Amino acid sequence: MAAKPSIPKGTRDFSPVEMAKRNYIFNTIRDVYHLYxxxxxxxxxxxxxxxxxxxxxxxxxxxxxxxQNSGDYFSGITDEELLSRNAAKLASKFCEKGLRYDLTVPFARYVVMHRDEITFPFKRYQVQPVWRADRPQKGRYREFYQCDADVVGSDSLLNEVELMQIVDTVFSRFNIRVCIKINNRKILSGIAEIIGESDKIVDITVAIDKLDKIGLDNVNAELKEKGISDGAIAKLQPIILLSGTNAEKLATLKNVLSASEIGLKGVEESEFILNTLETMGLKNEIELDLTLARGLNYYTGAIFEVKALDVQIGSITGGGRYDNLTGVFGMAGVSGVGISFGADRIFDVLNQLELYPKEAVNGTELLFINFGEKEAAYSMGILAKVRAANIRAEIFPDAAKMKKQMSYANAKNIPFVAIVGENEMNEGKVMLKNMETGEQNLVSADELIAIVKK
Incomplete structure (x- = not known):
């Protein structure tokens, strides 16, 4: 007996219904990217x-x-190297290629390779899978999709403003209520500077980033563990717990960071972004959140994160400003800013809140029942007209029992069934059945199209 097939851990098959939902997400995000x-x-x-x-x-x-390289990948490797069992060293000899880990590094490589063809500022988006040899667990996969948009070759803060508008527009179209959180790496650097712990910026922000999860006491304990002085921790408290409106927070920060040039630059950038967005009439809340840290070794300016308000789940979108994206490939000085929508988490949120529109998930709208050759031939003529009207329709391929064909329609959630027998053909019409109400009407092809489209 053949062994039952399986797929690698951390990967998934997607059913037709799941694919319809995923395509709804991808298409919505693509449409908004195109708008901008x-x-x-x-x-x-x-x-x-x-x-x-x-x-x-x-x-x-x-x-x-x-x-793994194709061909004789042992060539050029000594017996001594093989017997050493040094996995990392052997992998570097066996393998020249790897699956992409994210879309950002390949994008940086793309910009450098195609610099002579690109018009800067370059506004690109990508919706593609990435792979990570991580330990699979709930919500974490080895293969998953990223939906990235970046603007490179421009320092203007209008790019940050527009990216936040994109986030607001996408989630408004999904009917997901969110809070858009923003912060700035320069503000965090300024905070570290004024408490006298500039060299501990990463330790400080990694700890602060956990405030929601572990609470203030545990954050302070972690800061102490990292060697940050009691005096510095004390100075940090009012900053961590800063509350009020965005304007009030900014006013406080101007005073607190008055001795830090970099800190004040971060406040100025954040103020411009927030004030500009205030005139744009966003549908979702936007909040200056000083506990937001996001990959500080990577970002250099504004940073963003989006949280769903009606579902307990991690960040569903994130991003920020980074300097010198292409520097690692020898093309220095290209600044950029980008966002990435977490398609898999958005999928979970839409499922939990049951927010998928019916038309996005439903496949076939109309099924023609097949009673035999003559009936099928008659149906095919009307079917062509129906499809020309942009109605998703099919005919059951075999002249099977009526019960089987109706079961097929129910299993696929097809809302309308067209029944064609001798009487219908004689009258040049079709018996149209609404599968939800059970109502049946004898209609012409044009009437059928009007009813199904409605």
């Missing part, structure tokens, strides 16, 4: 390992899926 002038690119699933290695830190390098 972003153009789509795609990069290969695999990149040269030299492109990927060293861009994500030691831990990230370990999570890269490496692709």
């Amino acid at each position: 002038g972003f153009q789509q690119i795609e990069t290969p699933s695999m990149e040269m390992l030299s492109t990927l290695m060293g861009k994500y830190g030691d831990e990230g390098d370990k999570l890269l899926f490496k692709i």
